[in-house]
Amino acid sequence: MFELDRRPSAPRRRILTDLSRHNRALILQTLRERGPLPRHELAGATGLSKAATSTLVDVLLSDGRLAEAANIDPARVRGRPVGINPTFAAVVGLELTNDGLIRGVVVNAAGDVLQTIEAGFSATAGPEATADALAAAVRVAAERIESETPLRAVGVAVPGTVDVTEGVVDWLPTTRNWFDVPLQTLLEARIGLPAVVDWRAYTATLAEIRFGAGREDTHVLCLYLGEGIGMGIAEHGAILSGAGNQAGSIAHLQVVSSGGPRCHCGMQGCLWAVASTPAILRRIRDGIEAGVLSPLSQVSDLTLAAVLEAARAGDRLSQDVLEEVAGYIGLAIATCVHVLNPNAVIVAGPLAEAASLLHSTVERVARHHIFPWLRPVPAIRFSQLGIHAAACGIAAVALDRLLGVT
Template identity: 30%
Template structure:
């Protein structure tokens, strides 16, 4: 029997679920809403019930599966299968996710942080191409990361390895970060951070700019709009993109010099800008890294998009002996 995998990518709005082959190919994919009411007490039951219903609908039973891999926000203890500090889910206190989900589904559960599983997904089936040393950086509402080194995902002593978003890139007069620090990468290179930089630049900008006019008219400014206007040659948008590319390259250069991975992969919503982001980041990165790193560590844009999380989560469920 060719056993399958189940991947779960839990987010604050929806949970993405999928059934995959042992080789990481998605066969069935669906989503459910994330119910964060009552301190998130319904989330695990909703996921378990949805999996059970799907297996019933497809006439599959537990013998068809190796188990379930799941990515979740928050600080994960991957050995005990618990998570805490996932405030957007209502999970301030420690939650026994693996134990509770196993009781509902009867399947073995493996748990890890959502940024880590996205890194695993890109490393396994995406831009990482199965490399043993791959770093994944996700630029979305925040900035997260996952580090795959010497064939293993790094967790650190308290599960905080890969917190790339909190590398300091503006040591003086940086923006306040939600973590309590100032000048973190997340404050300038996340989707909201890019808008913040543009609005600050606009205050000093005296030239012609559609972006400046849009800001002055209090229109809805997004990172996507900034990149679109940058592609049209808007000077303020171009200056903003150049500055955030510098900050991102600075953070990535520290990773490159310290770990010398085969690839550093940029994903998340902001990465949709493609070469418009990648090219200036590469140019700065190459001026900041050790010569051997410049020759061997490549930057690339993620290829698996929203599927990276469920693919990487499913990888967790693979039997270790295989």
């Protein structure tokens, strides 16, 4: 008689392993999005059988990723909710800016922000010195984290495009002008923890679609406007990065029909050259030098915050410059809307702080230039997540990797 070989073949084992990993990720993702759920509700939400759900939940409880939720009647064992265990890990998310700042957050595994971080360093520092400064910020954060929550991963959002699978900064323009810098490797060697690096335009977008102004929308464009400019394109929760990780490089979109100020890329009339923070400050200085009266002429260290404060207090120069900037942003939005047909456009980054000064003109100019029969008519909103949104976005990426959600 022939004996049937009942040993599972290698491909079959691999399929089962992949399936199990996929189902674990589905459970974690569902709990991340909906909060703690009893097992039978979790089975219903994921579409997995109750038996499979229960088995996988037991595995995730034993490895610490999940915990039974607190404040539940101990008699209701079957209905006791399980959720992502907040103390499984802490993650640091850092944003590197072009003007010499590292700002960030520490979040726990449930995504709660435990603290914020801010450190200054040289805006022209090279890759090694920048990795040193990032590692120092991580160490400061680690010292402040409570001991029962281990720091397990770090994310860095940078103002330039990134090959995220390799953690290599493809191009980081303006003050640093980096090409092909392996920032992830440089940082991991210093901190001994897994790191992930991505373009902050994308991480700010992720924050908006998960926790912010785009969480109800399927097709979202998120413009990051600050000392650097970029845009994230999100479709059903995924960020589109293009063939070379540069989709959304709207800093160099031409918004001045002819001529215009010179951009750092060498061209004229790019969005960065007229709507970035450096462009706004330059316009204010030009105005003062030309003799326009403004209280900002008395300010030695001119910043975006000072310009916004002056505009709110009635300074005509600041108001005029911001009105012009809003027009260029509206024009850029109209162009992007025609190409990508979103149902929501979000203005994020430091300029989102100027919502009350910019929103009506941005909206008016965008609507004027958008084809009137384009459907859906996209909502145009300003971020309300604040200055740490990009750092929260990269922390979420690092956390997803750590938990096994992605």
